[in-house]
Amino acid sequence: MSTGAAGAASRRPPVLVLAMAVAFLLLVAALLIGSITRPEFPPYTLTVPRAAPPATALVGPATYTLDASSTSRWRTFDFGRDAAVDSGRWDLAFRRFHLIAAPAGGIVDLGPVPFDSVAELPADGYLGNALGPDTTNPGVGKWYDYNMLTHLLTSKRHVYGVRTAGGKYAKLELLAYYCKDVGVACVTFRYAYQGNGTRRVLP
Known part of the structure; x- marks a missing residue:
């Protein structure tokens, strides 16, 4: 291998570093999507006042x-x-x-x-x-x-x-x-x- 080819190979980022960078970007994207997505709230509504039950029931x-x-x-x-x-x-x-x-x-x-x-x-x-x-x-x-x-x-x-x-x-x-x-x-x-x-x- 020539000196130039060896130098170019040494300048390439390792595969592990690339994989970690991709995983980090995916995590950031997921967090951003989660923060801007409006959640679907459960169908509960505030309870209206109702008559008090018997005290001993x-x-x-x-x-x-x-x-x-x-x-x-x-x-x-x-x-x-x-x-x-x-x-x-x-x-x-x-x-x-x-x-x-x-x-x-x-x-x-x-x-x-x-x-x-x-x-x-x-x-x-x-x-x-x-x-x-x-x-x-x-x-x-x-x-x-x-x-x-x-x-x-x-x-x-x-x-x-x-x-x-x-x-x-x-x-x-x-x-x-x-x-x-x-x-x-x-x-x-x-x-x-x-x-x-x-x-x-x-x-």
């Missing part, structure tokens, strides 16, 4: 959608009133993708089990909130998966047990983080709440 299973899009205000929910509330007692609070229990309440992760398979909630294992600049509840933790390409959150579909500050019990499953009315941070969940003080959450 089993409520649900019921599905509820609320607006948790504020970055500064917690949106509170009361199982006993079957509604998002602005005053009085509450059992859960939502802010963006965060979820906490009321003070003296707690949450336990029951895992990725079918919602209807949970007939009775455990007596122990409920975790209180971890207070801080961004209060969280370790019983729920990161209840979602994040897609790097679409930048969307999807539920892990775990079922959670909730013990309220008043010693009542509910099971909870977070279904979605989006809806057509609000878009992002519109949380839909389903639950069954036992108002008689027992831990049974099936009829």
